[in-house]
Amino acid sequence: MQSSSILSVKDLNQMVKDVLSDAIGQIWLVGEISNFSRPSSGHWYFTLKDDAAQVRCAMFRNSNFRTGFTPQNGQQVLVRATVTLYEARGEYQLVIDKLQPAGAGLLQQKFExxxxxxxxxxxxxxIYKKTLPDNIRTVGIITSSTGAALHDICQILKRRDPSLHLIIYPTQVQGTEAAAQIARMIEIANIRQECDVLIVGRGGGSLEDLWSFNEEVVARAIFASRLPIVSAVGHEIDFTIADFVADVRAATPSAAAELVSQDSLDQIKRLQIQEQYLSMAIDYYLTRCREMLNKGYHRLQTQHPQAKLAKQLNVLLTYRHALYDNIQQYLLRQTNLYNYLDKRLLRLSPQNTISALQLTINQRQQQIIHLIEQKFTQSQHQFALQTSQLNSVSPLATLERGYSVTTTVDNAVVGCAAQVTVGDFIITRLKQGKLVSQITTIDDKDITSK
Structure with a gap:
C-alpha cells in the first residue's frame, strides 16, 4: 500500500465538495424555515424542510443584508442556492445567495x-422589434380608464404635442380577467388599425399587482401585434414579460408618453431608446450564451474522466480498506492462536515438572535438616543426662566426697586384700594428690561381718 494514494479526511471532503458544486451547481427550491439562528457574525443558519426531508442552509452576511426582511421559523421561502459540503463536519449543505417569501418567490420563479x-x-x-413611426399622429392607450397611469399619459401628451389624437382601449390591469382583456384589446387595436402606436401599461405596484403583464397570453398578443407597442408597466425598477416582448420598453407610463411624442429633443430620445434596446438585446444574447455555456460546462464536468476516476478511486479505496481490515483480523486470529499454544506449551513444559520436583527436594531437605537438628538436640540432651548419671557414679565423684581409690602399680583397682601381697606397692588416689604405699600387713577379714 503506497502512502501517496491514501487520502486524508480533509482531502476526501474537498473532493466531495468539488463534485457536488460541479455536478449540481446553482438551483432554486422552496421550503419551510426551521431552527433559524443569527449569531453575532451576521450570518444566517437554518434548516429548510418539507414534509419528507430537510437540509441545512447557510446565508452569509454579504448576501442576507440585501434580503430586506428577517425570515422566521415556519415561514415558506424560495431560495437560490449552491449545493456544497461543509468540510469541517463532512455534511452537505446549501449556501444561499437569494431568499424571498414563497408567494412572491414562486411568482418570480414562474416569471423566470x-x-x-x-x-x-x-x-x-x-429582429422582431418594430421601430416607432417618425410621424405619430394617433396614439392608442391600453390601460385602466380610472388609473393614474392614463391621467399621467394624457397630461404629458397634451403638454408635449396637443395635436396628437388619443384612442383609449379601457381594460382591467389587475385581477384574474385582466390578462385576457389586455390581449383582447391589443387584437382589437390591430383589427381597427386606427392608431400608429400602442401604449400598453399601468402604474406601479407589487409583483402580484403587475402579474397580468407577465402572462403568456399578453406576451403572445404583443408579439403578434402589427402595430408597434410601447410597454409602460410600473416604475423604472419593474420589469415584466411584456417589457421584453414589446418593441420598446418605457420605464414608466409617463416615459412612454414622452417616447411617442415629438419635441426638440426627439433625436436624442431616439438615440437613447436605441442604446437601451441594444443593451437589452446584448443582455439577452449574453444571458442565453452564458446559460448555454453553463449547461455545456456542467454536462462536460459530469462526463469528465476525472469524475470517473474519482468514482473508481472511491471504489478502490473501499476495497483497500476492506482488504486491510481482513488482514488485520487474520493477524489478530493468528496472534490469539499463538498465545494460546504458547500458554499450552508452558503448561506442558518439563521445566514446570523439574521446578515442582526441585521444590519437593528443597522441602524434603528442609525436613531432613530439621529432623537432624531435632535428633542432634535430643542426642545432646541424652548425652548431658548420661554424663550427669556417669558423674554421679564416677570415682572422681567418690573422691569428691572424701573417699579414695587404691590401685596397683598396674592401675588395677584393689577391691579386696587377696589382690595384693605383702611387699607390693599400691597407689592411693585422694581428692587432691595420691599416696604410694608398700604393704606390710594384710588382713583379709570382711569388715562387714563384724
Whole structure:
C-alpha cells in the first residue's frame, strides 16, 4: 500500500465538495424555515424542510443584508442556492445567495421560467422589434380608464404635442380577467388599425399587482401585434414579460408618453431608446450564451474522466480498506492462536515438572535438616543426662566426697586384700594428690561381718 494514494479526511471532503458544486451547481427550491439562528457574525443558519426531508442552509452576511426582511421559523421561502459540503463536519449543505417569501418567490420563479421559454422561442429577439413611426399622429392607450397611469399619459401628451389624437382601449390591469382583456384589446387595436402606436401599461405596484403583464397570453398578443407597442408597466425598477416582448420598453407610463411624442429633443430620445434596446438585446444574447455555456460546462464536468476516476478511486479505496481490515483480523486470529499454544506449551513444559520436583527436594531437605537438628538436640540432651548419671557414679565423684581409690602399680583397682601381697606397692588416689604405699600387713577379714 503506497502512502501517496491514501487520502486524508480533509482531502476526501474537498473532493466531495468539488463534485457536488460541479455536478449540481446553482438551483432554486422552496421550503419551510426551521431552527433559524443569527449569531453575532451576521450570518444566517437554518434548516429548510418539507414534509419528507430537510437540509441545512447557510446565508452569509454579504448576501442576507440585501434580503430586506428577517425570515422566521415556519415561514415558506424560495431560495437560490449552491449545493456544497461543509468540510469541517463532512455534511452537505446549501449556501444561499437569494431568499424571498414563497408567494412572491414562486411568482418570480414562474416569471423566470416563462421568460426563459419565450426567450428560447425567439420572442425577445431584436429582429422582431418594430421601430416607432417618425410621424405619430394617433396614439392608442391600453390601460385602466380610472388609473393614474392614463391621467399621467394624457397630461404629458397634451403638454408635449396637443395635436396628437388619443384612442383609449379601457381594460382591467389587475385581477384574474385582466390578462385576457389586455390581449383582447391589443387584437382589437390591430383589427381597427386606427392608431400608429400602442401604449400598453399601468402604474406601479407589487409583483402580484403587475402579474397580468407577465402572462403568456399578453406576451403572445404583443408579439403578434402589427402595430408597434410601447410597454409602460410600473416604475423604472419593474420589469415584466411584456417589457421584453414589446418593441420598446418605457420605464414608466409617463416615459412612454414622452417616447411617442415629438419635441426638440426627439433625436436624442431616439438615440437613447436605441442604446437601451441594444443593451437589452446584448443582455439577452449574453444571458442565453452564458446559460448555454453553463449547461455545456456542467454536462462536460459530469462526463469528465476525472469524475470517473474519482468514482473508481472511491471504489478502490473501499476495497483497500476492506482488504486491510481482513488482514488485520487474520493477524489478530493468528496472534490469539499463538498465545494460546504458547500458554499450552508452558503448561506442558518439563521445566514446570523439574521446578515442582526441585521444590519437593528443597522441602524434603528442609525436613531432613530439621529432623537432624531435632535428633542432634535430643542426642545432646541424652548425652548431658548420661554424663550427669556417669558423674554421679564416677570415682572422681567418690573422691569428691572424701573417699579414695587404691590401685596397683598396674592401675588395677584393689577391691579386696587377696589382690595384693605383702611387699607390693599400691597407689592411693585422694581428692587432691595420691599416696604410694608398700604393704606390710594384710588382713583379709570382711569388715562387714563384724
Amino acid at each position: 421560467q416563462l421568460k426563459q421559454k419565450l426567450s428560447d422561442e425567439g420572442l425577445f429577439d431584436a
